[in-house]
Amino acid sequence: MVKKVRSHISQNEQLLFEMSSPGKKGYQLPDLDVPVVDPAAALGGQAVRKEIEGFPEVSEVEVIRHFTRLSTWNYAIDLGMYPLGSCTMKYNPRVNEQVARTEGLAWAHPYQPESLAQGMMEVIAALEGALAEITGMDAVTLQPAAGAHGEMTGILLIRAALEKQGNPRKKVLCPDSAHGTNPATAQMVGYDVVNIKSNDLGMVDVAELVKAVDGDTAALMVTNPNTVGVFEEHIVQVAEVLHSKGAMIYMDGANMNALVGVARPGDFGVDVMHLNLHKTFSTPHGGGGPGAGAVAMKAHLEPFAPTPRLKFENGLYGWDYNRPDTIGRVRAFYGNFGVLVRALAYIMAHGGPGLRNATMDAILNANYIRKGLEAFFDLPYQSPCMHEVVFSDDRQTKKGVKTGDIAKRLIDYGFHPYTVSFPLIVHGALMIEPTETESKAEIDLFIDAMQSIAREIDEDPQMVLKAPYTTRTSRVDETTAARKPIVRWKPSPAAS
């Protein structure tokens, strides 16, 4: 028997506009102590908006209940496993939240004088130092606010360094397994994108790479382990191929959760990389908080790093704006500081051996799932997997069931879906990343659920094609939503 975890909340909810009734309000203001004026007369007619009439009128308790009920439609890491591959949805320890709420850190102001911000600057220095050690790089900037922002910063550094040498070059290479943000980044920084095919093991094909790298090549953007969850075994050789032609290697750190404490990109030839602190270092992810895409670089790129740079002189921290080769600011002030505090708390709570253990557990968990499901789902790449495992829906499509259908059925078992249809080089991909924070018990429930769905597809594929059954809404018309989007509520003719 399959142990179902829990079903989802299915209570329906109207829009606030639909709940409105004239004259209700959720606020009380004191009587005016100045004469009443007519806004249209005081500001001119064009300053008064007519269409704001019909704004919802509701009481305080109605607003509170409305938004609380909406919040129950959500699924979160605090409700259960979130095996969304490539996203590293690990648990966010509550102690990090407490540290980030420390009065002196939470209420600091970016315009506070440096002499009164020494503690904050020490946090930044400590985090920069820890991330440099973890990645094997020489310098770190904490300004970028997200992963793709970090990518752009890294490729701008490469471009600035090449320009300084006299030629920014023309193209950036991306493996066909790359995250879509990689080619997008290269294009935004003014490079042509060249796709590199993967080999049968899911790795960069070194022979293809050698053919593609020439004097016009600025960099290769590579994710390691890559998006099929496979470690690029020839990464040292890959780096040598690029360096021998004066090109650089950028590493997308999205999958760094497989390497922390085990292998250092700086040691295997990477020139510059980003880290998603909201993935690898357990800060809240997505709607839970802003991201942070720290960029770690080798010494030869450091002169180009965004300003201001942190400096330490005469026993005091300060900001250094005098950096003639800098690419300039990439973010207001010093990055998403509250996120940085949480990441440092996570690193310090674990220490080196603890971080290494987390990595080993993440890899163990992914391999445990691989073993539990390989008899049920097709495994397109046989190479050993790291922190995530990618299956394909090949067997299930023969019954007319695709990866997206399996994901929707998984919702009925109380789990968030895995990543669907990515990476694109795997036809009908199911990309599963449990992270180290799931217990064996929770992972066993997940494996049970996936095995059960595989059996359901054999016995009754039509039932799976209509899933989910336990949610407030089931299948939505994604095609019409994309072709004819309605993005603003309008009163129905009957109601107005």
Place this chain on the structure above:
Amino acid sequence: MYPETFRYTKEHEWVLVEGDTGTVGITDHAQKELGDIVYVDLPKLGVTLAKGATFGSVESVKAVSDIYAPISGEVLETNSLLAAAPEKLNEDPHGAAWLVKIKLSDPSEIEQLMTVAEYQTYIGA
């Protein structure tokens, strides 16, 4: 299903050459793999395309996919039908939903593309 008069690429584009003009589209196999198409991004008129370079993209509910020029030349015309009705690409990919017409700069490139028999073998049809 796949017209004899077309030539095909490994990236699932087709081209029909008439005189020095080539009409380019994506194949029925491509539209099936993409699923419901919701947006088509096409180049500006007069742009010069290099064989094998991306010149636009097709967005489906699943993914955004690049389209590659099967042949080099200058863009003479783009299919205005697709802006309002991207679903035509699912319904008639080999006919009404062509993407661009190109003035060929090197008609001999056509010989490097697959024939209908080769393409059908390639996709296992």
